[in-house]
Amino acid sequence: MMPARASFFSAAYAIFRKDGLAEFRSRELIGSMGLFALLAVLIFSFALELNRQARIESVSGVLWVTIVFASILGLNRSMAMERDQGNLDALLLAPISRSAVFAGKLAGNFVFTGVVGLLVALVVTVLFNIPLASGWMLLLLVMGVLGFTTIGTMLAAMTVQTRARETLLPIVMLPIAVPLLLASVRATSYVLNNAAQEIWLPWLAILAVLDIIFLVLGVVLFEFVVEE
Amino acid sequence: MGVLTQAAPGKMKEKIGSTGGRPVLLTVISIIAVVSFVAAMAMSLFYAGTDVTQGHVQRIFYTHVSSFAGAFVVLGAAVIGGGMYLWKRDVKWDTFALAGIEVGFVLSLVNLFTGMVWARPIWNTWWTWDPRLTSAAIMVLTYAAYFMLRAGIENPDTRRRIASVYGMLAFSTVVVTFIIIRIRPDTIHPAVIGASPQNAEGGFELTSSMLATLSFAMVVWSVFVPWALMWWRIRLENVSERVNALRAKALED
Numbered sequence: 001m002m003p004a005r006a007s008f009f010s011a012a013y014a015i016f017r018k019d020g021l022a023e024f025r026s027r028e029l030i031g032s033m034g035l036f037a038l039l040a041v042l043i044f045s046f047a048l049e050l051n052r053q054a055r056i057e058s059v060s061g062v063l064w065v066t067i068v069f070a071s072i073l074g075l076n077r078s079m080a081m082e083r084d085q086g087n088l089d090a091l092l093l094a095p096i097s098r099s100a101v102f103a104g105k106l107a108g109n110f111v112f113t114g115v116v117g118l119l120v121a122l123v124v125t126v127l128f129n130i131p132l133a134s135g136w137m138l139l140l141l142v143m144g145v146l147g148f149t150t151i152g153t154m155l156a157a158m159t160v161q162t163r164a165r166e167t168l169l170p171i172v173m174l175p176i177a178v179p180l181l182l183a184s185v186r187a188t189s190y191v192l193n194n195a196a197q198e199i200w201l202p203w204l205a206i207l208a209v210l211d212i213i214f215l216v217l218g219v220v221l222f223e224f225v226v227e228e
Numbered sequence: 229m230g231v232l233t234q235a236a237p238g239k240m241k242e243k244i245g246s247t248g249g250r251p252v253l254l255t256v257i258s259i260i261a262v263v264s265f266v267a268a269m270a271m272s273l274f275y276a277g278t279d280v281t282q283g284h285v286q287r288i289f290y291t292h293v294s295s296f297a298g299a300f301v302v303l304g305a306a307v308i309g310g311g312m313y314l315w316k317r318d319v320k321w322d323t324f325a326l327a328g329i330e331v332g333f334v335l336s337l338v339n340l341f342t343g344m345v346w347a348r349p350i351w352n353t354w355w356t357w358d359p360r361l362t363s364a365a366i367m368v369l370t371y372a373a374y375f376m377l378r379a380g381i382e383n384p385d386t387r388r389r390i391a392s393v394y395g396m397l398a399f400s401t402v403v404v405t406f407i408i409i410r411i412r413p414d415t416i417h418p419a420v421i422g423a424s425p426q427n428a429e430g431g432f433e434l435t436s437s438m439l440a441t442l443s444f445a446m447v448v449w450s451v452f453v454p455w456a457l458m459w460w461r462i463r464l465e466n467v468s469e470r471v472n473a474l475r476a477k478a479l480e481d
Contacts, residue, residue: 151397163381164380172394175373176400224314224392225390
């Protein structure tokens with residue numbers, strides 16, 4: 001017999017596993033996000049006519065804007081699938097807490113966007129000849145993606161209930177995500193320019209604080225977003 | 229606006245709730261708001277001393293700073309309104325939050341436009357991509373997104389719930405706008421409270437008549453004007469809800 005109320009972690013893990021399995025079989029999200037990100041990086045390099053010097057200055061902006069746009073693509077799709085196939089209602093009917101649903105969806109979105117973020121970093125490293133591979137860069141990537149997907153998972157759950165659906169997510173998400181974008185881009189460009197640690201460590205701290213704030217807000221407020 | 233409140237004929241009133249007559253306090257507050265607004269304008273134009281370096285252009289600063297203070301207060305009030313709606317599920321709290329955000333939106337526009345008018349002679353440009361200016365513009369866009377979000381949801385309960393959550397999240401952009409000149413060293417925007425950033429262009433020292441004018445304008449813009457506007461806006465929303473209810477009822481019959 002299953003317990004009447006599954007524990008937070010087992011419920012969240014089950015949702016994450018479901019998303020992971022679906023993704024592993026269809027490769028729909030990572031495929032579309034990855035291809036979009038690749039195209040975006042190429043288009044940025046044409047549109048900005050990046051030469052060697054300009055590349056170093058603008059690469060962190062290109063990297064993060066690409067990741068954010070790609071994450072919007074994936075977040076919309078991931079929530080729309082739940083909605084269209086009626087699984088959202090099933091999740092809400094299930095005897096699990098709403099914050100577990102949030103944690104499960106967040107984990108999936110985080111992993112998929114993180115994989116795409118790594119891919120973008122790899123592409124930028126190869127095409128722009130700028131080495132992004134370092135421990136601090138990886139940490140920055142993880143923290144930035146965590147922030148964007150946290151705020152995005154919650155907002156996607158909101159916009160999926162609107163008439164405009166997909167068009168509304170970037171409009172509501174981009175302004176809220178600006179503080180995260182600011183901190184991520186700043187820290188990344190300092191790290192890439194080999195700035196002294198005391199210059200960019202505060203930005204990393206700001207990023208960590210924002211992540212925690214958004215996580216707490218997400219866990220607390222998600223309940224109100226999806227109730228029905 | 230007075231006409232709207234008288235719209236419902238007596239018989240309808242009993243069937244579907246009514247906003248009642250206009251409270252005396254509202255009239256008083258509205259008169260205070262108008263009179264003190266004119267007084268604050270007069271003070272900033274005639275009473276406050278002329279700035280030594282910037283001349284008369286500096287006088288717009290009293291409106292510029294105070295309108296942001298007002299926006300900060302009402303958008304903060306909308307956070308409380310949103311939180312209270314989620315807790316109590318009383319429609320009046322959502323109406324309160326909506327009124328706060330609409331008034332705050334207009335006040336932030338006043339803030340942006342007065343800033344641009346000031347920047348033209350002082351910075352020699354209407355607009356520059358300074359961190360402060362960018363974050364203020366993003367803040368206005370966030371609240372524009374709030375209106376789009378509201379308009380996109382048909383079910384009134386879902387709309388109120390989601391709008392409450394978003395109204396609370398959106399306040400983070402107000403906080404960012406407030407603190408950004410203190411964390412980004414490359415801004416040229418001067419600070420009023422605390423020390424200005426190193427490369428700020430256009431800061432100045434406040435004399436006593438300037439300080440008096442600023443304090444008065446702050447009270448006018450962050451207490452009287454938003455209070456009166458929000459109250460009128462809440463009444464307008466109640467009237468339009470009643471119109472919708474009456475219309476639905478008329479279609480039924």
